[in-house]
Amino acid sequence: DAKTTQPPSMDCAEGRAANLPCNHSTISGNEYVYWYRQIHSQGPQYIIHGLKNNETNEMASLIITEDRKSSTLILPHATLRDTAVYYCIVRPAGTTDSWGKLQFGAGTQVVVTP
Amino acid sequence: KAGVTQTPRYLIKTRGQQVTLSCSPISGHRSVSWYQQTPGQGLQFLFEYFSETQRNKGNFPGRFSGRQFSNSRSEMNVSTLELGDSALYLCASSLDGRDPYGYTFGSGTRLTVV
Numbered sequence: 679d680a681k682t683t684q685p686p687s688m689d690c691a692e693g694r695a696a697n698l699p700c701n702h703s704t705i706s707g708n709e710y711v712y713w714y715r716q717i718h719s720q721g722p723q724y725i726i727h728g729l730k731n732n733e734t735n736e737m738a739s740l741i742i743t744e745d746r747k748s749s750t751l752i753l754p755h756a757t758l759r760d761t762a763v764y765y766c767i768v769r770p771a772g773t774t775d776s777w778g779k780l781q782f783g784a785g786t787q788v789v790v791t792p
Numbered sequence: 793k794a795g796v797t798q799t800p801r802y803l804i805k806t807r808g809q810q811v812t813l814s815c816s817p818i819s820g821h822r823s824v825s826w827y828q829q830t831p832g833q834g835l836q837f838l839f840e841y842f843s844e845t846q847r848n849k850g851n852f853p854g855r856f857s858g859r860q861f862s863n864s865r866s867e868m869n870v871s872t873l874e875l876g877d878s879a880l881y882l883c884a885s886s887l888d889g890r891d892p893y894g895y896t897f898g899s900g901t902r903l904t905v906v
Contacts, residue, residue: 721897778842783834
């Protein structure tokens with residue numbers, strides 16, 4: 679699986695957009711980009727995923743560059759409850775030897791301040 | 793619907809003992825994965841079970857084992873506990889393990905080895 683690089687931490691003011699970058703320069707054509715977050719003392723929670731098109735759901739937006747070597751997770755209006763560690767993960771589709779598992783990196787600790 | 797239930801939430805064991813942790817998946821989910829989270833190594837994949845068979849395995853010693861029952865509930869066992877086994881143990885369930893957007897994590901079991 680491709681490895682990802684994320685900044686270790688970032689701060690964001692409440693109500694502002696949080697833009698979380700992720701570098702995955704060795705991503706393969708069949709690998710999706712997934713974002714999870716982990717709020718303190720809880721299990722990780724799925725946020726959004728994409729292959730090459732930009733995606734949006736009720737939680738966030740995902741922008742993937744045209745060459746797919748990097749992506750940005752956007753939390754449009756950060757709240758205090760968005761304080762968490764955010765993980766960017768790439769994983770191939772369709773290979774059973776990867777089913778059921780995720781390779782987590784160190785993630786980005788996001789702190790939303792009032 | 794009920795989420796993923798892990799029991800117990802907290803556990804204190806002595807070096808050399810063994811421990812069994814339990815994970816009850818969401819109803820209808822047949823894939824259960826286990827992860828270890830430590831401050832030094834982060835979130836690491838242990839193994840995944842699907843239909844009572846271990847399908848994928850991470851890079852952990854044989855002291856770490858698991859099983860899955862016909863109702864998809866899973867247990868993991870750690871024998872001959874070491875201080876370094878102190879960690880948050882998380883399980884995730886999904887329909888078949890194929891799509892990470894369908895993974896739901898439990899809140900984990902906090903194991904302390906003294």
